[in-house]
Amino acid sequence: MTPDGKKTALDAVDEGPRPSEAPSASPAGSSGDHPAEHASVSALVERFGDAVLRHSVAAGDQHVVWIDASRNLEILGWLKDDPEHRYDMMSDVTAVDYGGGQTLEVVYQMFSLTHKRALRIRCELPLDALEIDSVVGLWNVANWLEREVYDMFGVTFRGHPDLRRILMPHDYAEGHPLRKDFPLRGRFSRAEQTRRALDQSIEHSYLPEEIALGREPQEVAPVVGTLDSDEGDEVS
Amino acid sequence: MSRRTVELEVGGSREMGVDGSPVLSPIAPFDVPEPEIDTEHMLINIGPQHPATHGVLRLVCELDGETVKKVTPHIGYLHSSFEKLGEYRTWNQIVPLTDRMDYLAPLIYNCAYVMSVEKLMGIEVTERCKVARVICMELDRIFGHLLWLGTTAIDVGAFTPFLYAFQERERIYTLHESLTGARITTSATRVGGMMADLPEGWTDGVRDFANTFPDTLAEIDCLLTNNQIHIGRTQGIGAIGADDAINYGFTGPNLRASGIDYDVRKDQPYYDYETYDFEVPVGQYGDCYDRYLCRMEEMRQSVLLLHQALDRLPDGPMDVQDPSITLPSKTDCMSDMESMIHHFKLITDGIPAPEGDCYYPIEGSKGELGMYLVAEEGGTKPVRWRIRPPSFVNLSVIAKLAEGHLVSDLIMINASLDIVLGEIDR
Numbered sequence: 001m002t003p004d005g006k007k008t009a010l011d012a013v014d015e016g017p018r019p020s021e022a023p024s025a026s027p028a029g030s031s032g033d034h035p036a037e038h039a040s041v042s043a044l045v046e047r048f049g050d051a052v053l054r055h056s057v058a059a060g061d062q063h064v065v066w067i068d069a070s071r072n073l074e075i076l077g078w079l080k081d082d083p084e085h086r087y088d089m090m091s092d093v094t095a096v097d098y099g100g101g102q103t104l105e106v107v108y109q110m111f112s113l114t115h116k117r118a119l120r121i122r123c124e125l126p127l128d129a130l131e132i133d134s135v136v137g138l139w140n141v142a143n144w145l146e147r148e149v150y151d152m153f154g155v156t157f158r159g160h161p162d163l164r165r166i167l168m169p170h171d172y173a174e175g176h177p178l179r180k181d182f183p184l185r186g187r188f189s190r191a192e193q194t195r196r197a198l199d200q201s202i203e204h205s206y207l208p209e210e211i212a213l214g215r216e217p218q219e220v221a222p223v224v225g226t227l228d229s230d231e232g233d234e235v236s
Numbered sequence: 237m238s239r240r241t242v243e244l245e246v247g248g249s250r251e252m253g254v255d256g257s258p259v260l261s262p263i264a265p266f267d268v269p270e271p272e273i274d275t276e277h278m279l280i281n282i283g284p285q286h287p288a289t290h291g292v293l294r295l296v297c298e299l300d301g302e303t304v305k306k307v308t309p310h311i312g313y314l315h316s317s318f319e320k321l322g323e324y325r326t327w328n329q330i331v332p333l334t335d336r337m338d339y340l341a342p343l344i345y346n347c348a349y350v351m352s353v354e355k356l357m358g359i360e361v362t363e364r365c366k367v368a369r370v371i372c373m374e375l376d377r378i379f380g381h382l383l384w385l386g387t388t389a390i391d392v393g394a395f396t397p398f399l400y401a402f403q404e405r406e407r408i409y410t411l412h413e414s415l416t417g418a419r420i421t422t423s424a425t426r427v428g429g430m431m432a433d434l435p436e437g438w439t440d441g442v443r444d445f446a447n448t449f450p451d452t453l454a455e456i457d458c459l460l461t462n463n464q465i466h467i468g469r470t471q472g473i474g475a476i477g478a479d480d481a482i483n484y485g486f487t488g489p490n491l492r493a494s495g496i497d498y499d500v501r502k503d504q505p506y507y508d509y510e511t512y513d514f515e516v517p518v519g520q521y522g523d524c525y526d527r528y529l530c531r532m533e534e535m536r537q538s539v540l541l542l543h544q545a546l547d548r549l550p551d552g553p554m555d556v557q558d559p560s561i562t563l564p565s566k567t568d569c570m571s572d573m574e575s576m577i578h579h580f581k582l583i584t585d586g587i588p589a590p591e592g593d594c595y596y597p598i599e600g601s602k603g604e605l606g607m608y609l610v611a612e613e614g615g616t617k618p619v620r621w622r623i624r625p626p627s628f629v630n631l632s633v634i635a636k637l638a639e640g641h642l643v644s645d646l647i648m649i650n651a652s653l654d655i656v657l658g659e660i661d662r
Contacts, residue, residue, distance in 0.1 A: 058592045058593050058594060059355050059356050059358070059592060059593070059594035059596075060355070060358060062593075062594060062595065064593065088482050088483075089482055089485070089498075090485065091485075091595075091597065091604060091606060091624060092595070092606055092608065092622070092624040094608060094620075094622045094624075096593075096610050096619065096620045097620070098612075098619060099619075107593075107608070109595050109606065109608065109624070111504075111597075113482065113496065113498055113503075116503050116504070118504070118595075120593075120595060139483055139485070140480075140483050140484045140485070141483065141484055141485025141629055141632070143632060144628065144629065144632040145485075145629070148628075152319075165312075166311065166312065167311065167312040167315045167661060167662075168312060168315065169312070177317060177320055178319060178320055178620075182320075184320060184321075184324060205310070206296070207296075207308065210279060210296055210298075210308065
């Protein structure tokens with residue numbers, strides 16, 4: 001700033017980007033109404049009361065509602081089936097880890113094809129109890145999305161029909177990569193990572209039930225895929 | 237089922253019948269019940285290195301004869317951890333990561349990412365930039381669909397459409413190259429604008445492409461749309477109803493083939509798409525053939541959009557005129573002290589973001605492509621960068637679609653979903 005109090009262009013660098021004068025052109029996630037109002041948010045508060053923890057408007061016009069994680073199935077099911085709301089499309093299920101021991105949040109991004117409305121629901125989970133009810137029974141799309149959250153963050157989805165790793169190998173032993181306490185290069189040294197990769201047998205990448213096809217399941221060696229048991233190789 | 241033995245005196249040579257009794261050689265097929273042989277189900281592994289899986293995708297199929305009983309897709313072979321890498325990079329440094337995900341339509345990913353960052357920061361880009369990005373995105377929608385068209389045609393045995401489609405793709409590659417210097421890894425966008433203004437004559441190249449491409453498309457259309465083999469291989473294969481398609485998370489042409497007219501460009505419009513004149517093709521049966529028809533029509537609509545966008549491309553600055561977002565020009569940087577400081581601050585610190593989160597969906601070539609960003613106050617790097625990959629969700633439905641079909645149909649279904657593994661594994 002100049003001595004006479006005028007701002008120079010240089011000050012803008014410290015202040016960060018100016019918010020645009022014009023209203024944002026994109027109504028992505030908007031309700032079409034006043035940005036502070038969203039029909040589903042007021043209905044949620046009215047119906048579920050204390051289970052709706054707080055509400056905020058993000059990025060100008062996107063409505064975010066924090067709900068009680070233990071009642072997520074009930075609330076999301078209501079949002080999906082109630083004709084006034086009908087969030088029939090679950091766009092995305094993901095999670096956010098803020099690090100530093102803060103709660104991890106599971107995020108549901110929903111869209112209503114009937115009312116052309118978007119809504120984001122977030123559930124806070126304490127790090128020592130990463131468990132939440134699965135919504136696969138409501139939206140089948142959540143199957144893989146929840147598997148990915150489980151794989152990347154270690155959140156257990158109760159009632160998920162097929163909860164196993166999806167992007168990482170199913171015998172991956174280094175933890176959950178998108179957690180903030182996970183180092184960028186992984187927990188093991190490069191040498192250890194290489195050794196484990198070379199130690200894998202082909203059967204390691206088959207599921208036990210796949211190998212058991214046409215045979216009694218007990219014929220399958222009990223552990224396929226844990227790294228400590230190389231005896232598991234004698235499957236075929 | 238009752239048994240009717242067909243005996244025809246033709247050759248006279250005796251053969252073994254189904255139940256072991258001798259029969260005379262038939263010339264017409266028997267009307268006999270399916271033999272109840274105690275068959276074991278077979279486990280067949282397709283991929284990860286297989287040309288028909290369209291990338292490093294592995295499908296483990298449980299087969300009864302040639303009928304698919306169950307498909308288990310295994311993904312992750314291309315996992316590059318882009319979301320984790322993004323947390324260690326400033327907003328603009330992430331741009332090169334984006335085009336490596338969907339390398340079949342890189343400009344759409346470039347645009348989708350910076351659009352979500354701009355939404356998060358409340359930046360309004362210039363009019364010229366908006367239209368330029370629309371041109372880029374529609375060009376790459378054609379680009380992505382052409383690859384799908386060529387490779388899918390190969391999967392049903394038609395080789396010529398592949399050559400025609402790749403000839404046209406090559407022209408878009410050339411346009412990519414003159415726009416960004418790269419053919420695939422374009423990295424064309426920056427927060428608040430583009431890497432550079434459109435090069436001279438580039439719009440003429442796009443116009444030329446938009447003028448001549450429909451002819452090639454019509455030729456491919458002649459080869460496939462009424463082709464008996466193609467119809468036989470695609471109609472009624474991998475059909476999914478509208479309600480299931482929504483519930484399983486289909487988006488893009490796959491969803492529209494089932495009769496739902498959900499298109500992000502129409503339903504949550506961005507970049508003035510509501511002012512463009514174009515239609516959203518919708519199918520009826522949700523089978524492979526409808527998905528084919530939808531994509532073919534989408535390419536024609538994209539050509540219309542290209543023409544309209546080229547017509548309205550205004551002059552003026554490409555980048556936001558804000559020194560805290562846009563890098564100064566190299567000349568200014570070398571001659572002007574203030575510009576040099578701006579440059580230094582932007583490169584070393586990055587652009588500070590407000591606290592909050594933002595989900596920004598756009599219509600990618602494969603479906604709803606959403607970027608979810610979480611930032612902390614003044615953060616120059618995302619706390620979380622999440623890509624909602626359309627292919628990932630579309631692929632998860634393959635187990636349902638392929639059940640009860642033949643293995644050869646599984647290949648067709650997989651092709652008709654238009655997946656790209658770079659985006660699925662990220």
